[in-house]
Amino acid sequence: MAELTPERKAELLAYCRIDALEDDALLLPGYYSASVGYMAGAGVSVPQEGTDRRALYDLCINYLVLDKYERRSATITGTIVAENPEFVRIKNQLKFTEPVPNLGTSG
Template identity: 60%
Template sequence: MTEWNDELKARLMAYCRIDALEEGEELLLQGLYNAAVGYMEQAGVSEPKEDTPRRAQYDLCVNALVLDGYDRRGMQTEGSVSDNPQLRRMIVQLKLTEPAVSESNT
């Protein structure tokens, strides 16, 4: 998993349109990021190598999951990220194009 750093934090803040983090929100954002990466892994999508089109799709999915978690914290609302057909299609596409793992890589 990509290590938490200032560049990743800035990218997520920009995507979520967060101008400044209040006390404790950096830990929240980091936790949401870790949960999103875990969700993708459990869905059968491993983290791709940097600077590839596949990586760009992966990052968009992770960003959308983080934003959904950030926007919906502590409140019950109708609809969720699973109601986003574009995100669902991207995750399915990533799953279908997941590189095969040879026995030597396991």
């Protein structure tokens, strides 16, 4: 399970507008771990702390956690359901700029 530090948890609580004392705050560690797992499955590794890529990565995680928090029901109501296009653009940018390990093909 991905580690949710107290600082990162505070950021997610603020982003999702959840009071730390609400029962819903107990759901964040699972949502965070699932979101990190989703990004890994999408081919995006956790970038180095303090980089621009890390800021984008954390923003994607925020989007995913909030989406999981807001869509806790097994059914979705409404006329239009679509992925957030900004999230898709950021995730794709992270995938396209993912560092490639040295494959031994250079001289």
